[in-house]
Amino acid sequence: MSMTGGARGRGSRVSAGDTQLQREINAQAPDIPMLGRRIAELFTPYRGQLVVIVSLVLVSAALGILPPLLTERVFDDGLFPPGGGPNIPVLAWLVGGMILAYVLSAGLGIAQTLFTARVGNRVMGDLRVKLFAHLQSMELGFFTRTKTGVIQSRLQNDVGGVANVLTNTVSNVIGNTVTVMAAGVAMLLLSWQLTLIAVVLMPLIVWAQRRVGQVRAKIAGRTQESLSEMTAITQESLSVSGVLLAKTFSRQHDETERYASENRTQIELQVRQTMSGQVFFALVSVFMSAIPAIVYLVSGWLIARGQGEGFDPGITAGTIVAFTTVQSRLLFPLMALMRVALDLQTSKALFARIFEYLDLKPAITDPPDAREPSSAPGADGRIEFHEVSFRYPDTAPEDPPTINEVSFVVEPGEFVAFVGASGSGKTTIGSLIPRLYDATSGSVRYGDDDVRELRQTALMDRIGVVTQESYLFHASIAANLRYAKPEASDAELEAAARLANIHDTIASFPDGYDTIVGERGYRLSGGEKQRIAIARVLLKNPRVLVLDEATSALDTVNERIVQRALDGARSGRTTIAIAHRLSTVIEADRIYVVGGGRILEQGTHAELLAREGAYAELYAQQR
Structure with a gap:
């Protein structure tokens, strides 16, 4: 999703x-x-x-x-x-x-x-x-x-x-x-x-x-x-x-x-x-x-x-x-x-x-005294949820919230994953981090600051998002990449493409980086589109990387290729992966199992298997 x-x-x-x-x-x-x-x-x-x-x-x-x-x-x-x-x-x-x-x-x-x-x-x-x-x-x-x-x-x-x-x-x-x-x-x-x-x-x-x-x-x-x-x-x-x-x-x-x-x-x-x-x-x-x-x-x-x-x-x-x-x-x-x-x-x-x-008034706006995120050591790149609950605006009052009193901390440089069945609330957690929505109650923090107190553009400059459906414009590969950084040089485009494991593929095209990708990238394969999307995010060079089901729509071969690109993209960044396929998050420093809008379990892959709980059941279903 x-x-x-x-x-x-x-x-x-x-x-x-x-x-x-x-x-x-x-x-x-x-x-x-x-x-x-x-x-x-x-x-x-x-x-x-x-x-x-x-x-x-x-x-x-x-x-x-x-x-x-x-x-x-x-x-x-x-x-x-x-x-x-x-x-x-x-x-x-x-x-x-x-x-x-x-x-x-x-x-x-x-x-x-x-x-x-x-x-x-x-x-x-x-x-x-x-x-x-x-x-x-x-x-x-x-x-x-x-x-x-x-x-x-x-x-x-x-x-x-x-x-x-x-x-x-x-x-x-x-x-x-x-x-x-x-x-x-x-x-x-x-x-x-x-x-x-x-x-x-x-x-x-x-x-x-x-x-x-x-x-x-x-x-x-x-x-x-x-x-x-x-x-x-x-x-x-x-x-x-x-x-x-x-x-x-x-x-x-x-x-x-x-x-x-x-x-x-x-x-x-x-x-x-x-x-x-x-x-x-x-x-x-x-x-x-x-x-x-x-x-x-x-x-x-x-x-x-x-x-x-x-x-x-x-x-x-x-x-x-x-x-x-x-x-x-x-x-x-x-x-x-x-x-x-x-x-x-x-x-x-x-x-x-x-x-x-x-x-119409935007539901999410900057406060009058909005400020830049703190760049203090140990703060820049840390994500914290403190008793966060959220319900979508069109949800009936009698319906339970999508997520309910969720709390966790992701330290700078950590690789953390959220897994669970469809509709469990894990995607909503990913949406709250870059403030695409505001929490109904509780607080979402970037470093030492509540995200509602920060300038939205400054927050988004530090967060990169790769989704399941990678949107590409009907333009050249270079133009799609430069959407993240309009002033980027050709060398920077190539460096980002190499990190995303897509440069050699682009170079094999007759027009190279000038290749027109077609409406929504339909001239490219799913794996190619996803790796170009990853390269675009890497060109932005965010401090935090949110991967929302980034490989779930790919076949096994393309999933492995894209996964290698993601492994390179995670280096030196706080990475939060929202995944349905557990094979993509086995190496995570910590895995949170989400169900019914709450965190049911947390631990490493080995710890959660040994616990023989919800994670072990999910893992057994996918083997």
Whole structure:
């Protein structure tokens, strides 16, 4: 069993998806406080660029409303001036002004788009990195309780889902608001009577927009949950291990159907999200498009009434043309504002999901006064458990603890082994040493210090772990080795590989240390992967070496080869071996037999055999 195997086994009680995670989120963050302010804070590092964007938007919006206002003068002073024919000089100046406004507005629009894209994408990149860094800080138990695909979906789909809001919202809101306000002022200046006709139904439209936004937000949340499940299925089924499992059990069709089922749900949700606002926008578009026709009718009625009753309504042909031009320009920014409002309401669900992750508190953190481990003689490399008990977070209260009041001391340089049946608690003991979990009660000490008082990175620098399942990246052997020490020289890589009894094998490959190992190291044999993992740990040069079932998955030949590598790796280090095969720990200075979460026996191999107890029984079963 690997070091995380025990935790994963217990995590299997959690239902599919991120149900367990959602329970944690509901407990820690039942709502996301001040969501709007937190979204705005994402833009804080780019305040200077935002000022530039706002300035560009204001000028561009002002220029955009200038041509419609000039239209009235074109008609009343240029084309149809009082008492004569067209005034060509005036007309030329007015038309030139309109064209110049269009050109300047287009140029400013390009600059605005550039700055907006830069700021928006950088904010999105910052958010993605912040979320990734926060996930890196979460304790191991978080990942054993949550599907990898669900985590990936939050990082990719949810952040990607708010991209449009982050990149376009600021410029859209400011630009379109200014345009709408300027258009409103221009319409009032042209004719207050016609303006009333144009805005009479606006309150009803705003109310309908809010209702549509609420519906879309709910659909968006369900859509992202479905995307999370699809990502989880993809991650599980299309990994090397998942494909191999499906092929060996002839379950490819079932996996495809599982994905297709969730895909059908996703399609339905996407269609619903797309259509949820279409009727609303269609009605708004019809209303806004019909206003010019209504304006013509009302204008005719006002002019006719004025002529009959002897008053001037102040409406000329230029007024009507200018008003309808301004009103038509009002349609697109108003529709854009409504779409932004809907996008914001929809994106609130996505932002909430992102902030839910950011608000999760790591269960294992450094205290404010965290310190370096003591390097005093006799302390550096000593491991001590004092009445340590531990239960996994998702264990039922009535269940017994995984380990219960365990005490022992491993002196620097000793080779100590923990053996016992599967589920006895020995892997959990190995997990508590590097503080992958914190003890429920009692204390785990490195040297003279409780591990909870030490900096986690400093503690891990002194502890190396080799597990049953050696994880290798899809990269070269050299890159996998340098994961432990990025600045390591080629000579150091070779020295570590020789200690791990793998250098000659690597040298026999056509590309040597540049050989690509494949996904999770599948191009290598089990023994080769394990020895590269050992070499990687040796390159780190830890003071304490934890071997968690490091040879249990290997055949007899490879086990002997890897065991010789481990014998070399133990030299000069405190070594703690967690083993099921007793043949690998016969030479240990001391062997602890674990059962039911407690230490049942301890002694050397010979002493324990002579005692004819639990160890002797285990040994007899494996002979």
